[in-house]
Amino acid sequence: MNINNSLCWLLLPYFLFLLSLPSSSSSFCNHHDSSVLLLFKNSLALNTSHHYYWFVDHYPWLHDYCSFSSKTESWKNGTDCCEWDGVTCDIISGHVIGLDLSCSNLQGQLHPNSTIFSLRHLQQLDLSYNDFSGSSLYSTIGDLVNLMHLNLSYSQISGDIPSTISYLSKLLSLDLGCLYLTIGDPNYARMRVDRYTWKKLIQNATNLRELYLDGADMSSIRESSLSLLTNLSSSLISLTLRDTKLQGNLSGDILCLPNLQILSLSGNEDLRGELPKSNWSTPLRHLGLAYTAFSGNIPDSIGHLKSLNILVLKNCNFDGLVPSSLFNLTQLSTLDLGNNHLTGSIGEFSSSYSLEYLILSNNKLRGNFPNSIFELQNLITLSLSSTDLSGHLDFHQFTKLKNLYYLDLSYNSLLSINFDSTADYILPNLQFLYLSSCNINSFPKFLAPLQNLLQLDLSHNNIRGSIPHWFHEKLLHSWKNIDFIDLSFNKLQGDLPIPPNGIEYFLVSNNELTGNIPSAMCNASSLKILNLAHNNLTGPIPQCLGTFPSLWALDLQNNNLYGSIPGIFSKGNALETIKLNENQLDGPLPRSLAHCTNLEVLDLADNNIEDTFPHWLESLQELQVLSLRSNKFHGVITCYGAKHPFLRLRIFDVSNNNFSGPLPTSYIKNFQKMMNVNANQTCSIGLKNVVTTRSPYNDSVVVVMKGRYMELVRIFFAFTTIDLSNNMFEGELPKVIGELYSLIGLNLSHNAITGTIPKSLGYLRNLEWLDLSCNQLTGAIPVALINLSFLAVFNLSQNRFEGIIPIGGQFNTFGNDSYAGNPMLCGFPLSKSCNKDEDWPPHSTFQHEESGFGWKSVAVGFACGLVFGMLLGYNVFMTGKPPLLARLVEGVHISGVKRTNNRIHAN
């Protein structure tokens, strides 16, 4: 037999098999499998509109990966299931062995008995990018013992991953990843992998090459179980466990697995570890450890990773030098070492011409600006902000970087940038330019030829004089897509530039701009933040500002604006902050302010507004700051009748007005926020502010604190104050004031308050200042006040108090001034001593139990009270960035403000 013949004989059975197939194609597919698929199809809905909104809103950056199509629409009873979209059959048996229903618009619950788990021959199952509405994965998944590829990423499956998943010993790839972006989404639920399941899975599925569990809750997994991963040393190629709550110390061995190409553990803030000094996984292409607690040096040996393409180590604790060997890596395209403690110069870019994204911001690099950067001709993104670089930089050099699209040199106060070259500047692709705090003295002319600027930050420089004419022109006619302009903190003069239609963020505060706010501003109706504060603008406020649908911060404070507040605030507006304080505004308050249901800060202080108390604002459930200080408000403050008036108010300042009548007891009773002391609550006002990496807008508010005007840049949870001073309030102090436990400052001075100080004031343990001066209060100073161990400012002067001044606690620190004008008071610190024969209540009768506060604590409080109080605030500020942010940001920049290219080097 010749070779051809032998081949024929070998293939004969196959031909015979083909011939034996009936003509109807429907029977090729296994009957059981076919009906199982139909039942599965029928158990779910198809919802095409859902997916557009759901995925675009929730995972905008993922949209690119999926082109949605309703594959199951082609599944019809009576046709061959092997021909159906997404179905693959075994060519011999007709069994379904592959099911790819990714991006198929499926919506509904997966049931425990879902027929799909009876497809025992399945080798590949892909249900990614569907909406199983928070269904759990059931133990029946373990029946699919032939699975080699399982993909349930972004399929809205949540809950415990059943331990039976470990039966899938043939798995080559397992993808259960889902990175959540939405905060407060009711559907936010993670999958959970427990220690036991993890252990069994890793020990059984020994061929795993790709393992993706992004977003799953792996917090119960201990270091020892995690290190089992090294068991997969011969197989593992890709491992991503981003945002999985992993914690503990991860051995650097993971980076020595011989076949590892992709490793990302980003977003696990409590995961510690160090990079190996040697024996790196040489095939490594992608290493992401952003937002972890990895620390130590980046060793020079990282230069052995010749295939390294993406290295993202931002927001860790790395220190030491930036290894120069990195710049020898010819494949490296993304290098992000931002927000670490790295030092050293970065002068030798020898052969890393491949670099496209170079981010070294927020390190202590120091040294001269490395001119060799201009050799990196492929750079698209360069961020060197806050790197302490110094020396002279001839900006003209950037024209060598033809692809440059994003440039951030901000916060390098030692750098002096020279724009004065006479040569033409051509940066054809530049769209994002951030030059904040760079010692710029004049408006950079090179901006003029830029074609398509999207974001511009020139804030915190020394730019003087009026804004050049060409800049106004560019805004009007060329930069149609610009959405962010920050020129604040300069010395700009002249007219306000008119922001273009589509702009979202326009900040020109703290300049010397004059003239009116032009009505052309009304075209910029997409604005989200408008900050014109601290200028010398005059004229009326354009009425249209209240109708911008997306505006959430309107800050016009400290100008010379006059006229009335815009009369029309549209229903459903987005305003969270309105600051019109320190102007010359008059007239009554527009009732439509009550439409600002998201309002958190309303500051109208220091104007000439004439009205009664706006009790109609009491239904604003988010309002945290209400300042009407120094206006012409008058009348009695009474409740309007809302169930929970001013539910979240924490700063209430109506001082320096003409209010009269009794103290607003009905409101005080309802100041819930001031009653709560929850030391765990660190978030400041407005999540939006927090979420942005470089917040363009801080919610600050001026309060009179301890007798001085202070601008608080953040409003701390613990910071709650009431200021009713300089009015004509009368009547007695309500006992209920003693329930505002979070209160830090209380100022009721300069009123006509009578009666005694209620003992309950002694419960206000957080009080740092208390001013009751210039009233008609009588009686003794309650001994209970020595409980106020943080009290630093205390003023009872000009009243009619009598008796002995309590001794102990902070009272030992107050001077005469605190008591002046109370002729009937005696004892320290006054020179008038008390007549021992008079029957003053001796201190020893003070009931500690009543207040639950013993002498010992008082003494301790006295020693460190004030410091603690202040530190608390400081600490809250420093840690104000919620971990949530860090968890979420890696790879994807969710700031609506600064669109970075992070998306491109999604890790």
Ligand SMILES: *[C@@H]1O[C@H](CO)[C@@H](O)[C@H](O)[C@H]1NC(C)=O
């Ligand atoms: C498919 O069609 C057959 C014959 O019409 C019917 O008996 C069977 O129940 C159908 N299967 C499904 C899943 O609808």
Ligand SMILES: *[C@@H]1O[C@H](CO)[C@@H](O)[C@H](O)[C@H]1NC(C)=O
């Ligand atoms: C489809 O999804 C959209 C958006 O989630 C939802 O509003 C709509 O009710 C869904 N349609 C059906 C038929 O469930």
Ligand SMILES: *[C@@H]1O[C@H](CO)[C@@H](O)[C@H](O)[C@H]1NC(C)=O
């Ligand atoms: C499968 O489960 C669902 C929901 O638990 C139930 O309604 C249905 O009757 C079950 N079907 C079978 C065949 O057990």
Ligand SMILES: *[C@@H]1O[C@H](CO)[C@@H](O)[C@H](O)[C@H]1NC(C)=O
């Ligand atoms: C899972 O599916 C998604 C979307 O279809 C895809 O992007 C991803 O690469 C898949 N995972 C694996 C391991 O193939």
Ligand SMILES: *[C@@H]1O[C@H](CO)[C@@H](O)[C@H](O)[C@H]1NC(C)=O
């Ligand atoms: C490992 O996989 C095999 C094959 O599916 C299974 O029989 C066995 O029970 C699994 N072992 C564990 C510990 O899950």
Ligand SMILES: *[C@@H]1O[C@H](CO)[C@@H](O)[C@H](O)[C@H]1NC(C)=O
């Ligand atoms: C960069 O590579 C060159 C040539 O391979 C080598 O001589 C040099 O020492 C390397 N530099 C660093 C810092 O690793």
Ligand SMILES: *[C@@H]1O[C@H](CO)[C@@H](O)[C@H](O)[C@H]1NC(C)=O
């Ligand atoms: C602000 O403008 C007013 C006139 O509108 C002028 O009197 C005043 O001096 C200006 N203030 C500053 C600080 O330029």
Ligand SMILES: *[C@@H]1O[C@H](CO)[C@@H](O)[C@H](O)[C@H]1NC(C)=O
């Ligand atoms: C604050 O956090 C601690 C530790 O996380 C917790 O034990 C405590 O219950 C929390 N307190 C409140 C009031 O939430």
